[in-house]
Amino acid sequence: MRFAKKLENLMKDLEISQTKLSNLTNIGKSSISQYLSGKNEPTEERKKQIALALGVQEDYFNDFDITATIQENSVVNVPILLIAKLMGKSKEWVAQGLQDGVFPWGYAVKLKQWSYFVSSAKFTEYTGIEIPFNQIGQKEG
Numbered sequence: 001m002r003f004a005k006k007l008e009n010l011m012k013d014l015e016i017s018q019t020k021l022s023n024l025t026n027i028g029k030s031s032i033s034q035y036l037s038g039k040n041e042p043t044e045e046r047k048k049q050i051a052l053a054l055g056v057q058e059d060y061f062n063d064f065d066i067t068a069t070i071q072e073n074s075v076v077n078v079p080i081l082l083i084a085k086l087m088g089k090s091k092e093w094v095a096q097g098l099q100d101g102v103f104p105w106g107y108a109v110k111l112k113q114w115s116y117f118v119s120s121a122k123f124t125e126y127t128g129i130e131i132p133f134n135q136i137g138q139k140e141g
Helices: 003-014 018-025 029-037 044-053 080-087 091-100 120-127
Strands: 106-110 114-118
Touching: 003 029, 018 029, 018 044, 080 091, 080 114, 080 120, 091 106, 091 114
Parallel strands: none
Antiparallel strands: 106 114
16 A cells, blocks of 8 residues: 555544644645655655654554465464365364364354364374365355
8 A cells, every 4th residue: 555545544543634743743734745645755764753653653654565475384274164175074064163162273262253263283283184275265165
């Protein structure tokens, strides 16, 4: 997300006007306006100054790589549909086992609805079934 949009969203969330941000940072209101319009972008030091003045971490406005990689030996939450397929069971069967706490490789938590966590490492350790990591992240049906 571009700096201008991130700043706009943050100011909106915090209900802070351009004038207020100018007062907090000692940056001219015209500069704030240009940042918000996308006409100009502040230096890294000034981005840090704005972030800290707004109470967020100093690297808040930095761009981050949103792609994730799975490192060998890392623990990954495996979707219960994939677990069911690997075990030759129904999704409901796996969900019920997690809810009942009978599987040592995962658990279920209920707030408004059930949420599940299945540890890839523990699942393989207990069942001997390898997780095909290329299938993690596919939509559950």
